[in-house]
Amino acid sequence: MDLDVNEHEIRRNGFSVIEDVFTDTEVETILTAINNTNPKNETFRKSNDLFAIRQFLKEVPDAIGIVFNEKLKKIIKRLFGEDYFLVKSIYFDKPATSNWFVSYHQDLTISVDQKVEIAGFGPYTNKHNQFSVQPPLNILESNFTIRIHLDDTNEENGALKVIPNSHSKGMYRPETINWDVEQEVSCNVARGAVMIMKPLLLHSSSRTTNNKKRRVIHLEFSNQLLPKAIQWSEYLNFEQQSKTN
Known part of the structure; x- marks a missing residue:
């Protein structure tokens, strides 16, 4: 891993892909832990187009020690420092026949324990007994996301499409995207690899067309x-x- 390259890509483009962070055995162990959970819990969401587990690491604690293997911890420390902690975890399973898609957006909210009127925080939403709120911009600018891919992912089964460097432009409304200036990139990620992205990076996800999860x-x-x-x-x-663990 040449993390200097990844650090530069995250700073310049708002995202980067790192290969071979998890072995096939580690991926299978994570999937086994998921399959052993109770799908009737209220933090689970299941439909024809999506299976999701909110607060994933609380619901599947057996996965913690595998998810945070030595490679991932090294990546986090090297790219971001020693003082970061996890604040949200979700498992997404986009089925092979899914028609679910997400249009371009930024991740502008954080998950909190309750609704309190505080200057700089708002508006709030409450979905599935989970409060989310838009925080001050500096919090979003300092946060980052890691997406662990448990399947090979490309344009045909929902790989993220992103607009490089859009994370550096503050609040960027999707309807104002100037396609004469901006370009779209598909973030194809192999099984066992991770994609790192900044919350303010404009991103979207297409429907599945290749019958693969x-x-x-x-x-x-x-x-x-x-x-x-x-x-x-x-x-x-x-x-x-x-x-x-």
Whole structure:
């Protein structure tokens, strides 16, 4: 891994792909842990187009020690530093026949434990008993996301499409995208690889057309302390937790 290259790509483009972070055995172990969970829990969402597990690492704690293997911890420390912690985890299973797609957007909210009126935070939403709020811009700018791919993913089964460097332009409304200037890139990612991205990167996801699954673990990280009145709804010091699993 030449992490200097990845660091430059994240700073310049807002994303980067790192190959061979997880072995086939590790991927299969994670999938086995998922299959052993109770799909009737309220944090699970299942439809013809999507199977999702919110607060994934709380629901599937057996996966923590594998997800945070030595390679991933090295990547996080080298690219972002020692002070980051996990604040959100979701498992997405896009079935082979899925017609689900997501249009271009930025990830502008964080998950918190309750709704409290605080200057700079808002508006709030509440979906599936989970509060989300748009925080001040500096929090979004410092956060990052890691997407662990459990299947080979390309344009035909829902690979993310992104607009490089859009993360550096603050709030960027999708309807204002100037396609004479911007370009779209498909982030094809192999099984066992990870994609790292900044929340303000404009991204979208297409329908599946090749009858292949797209299973991804979506992890969000921050090093920011929130006002005392609210807390991150999901907090994990992965360095300490992975040592106990």
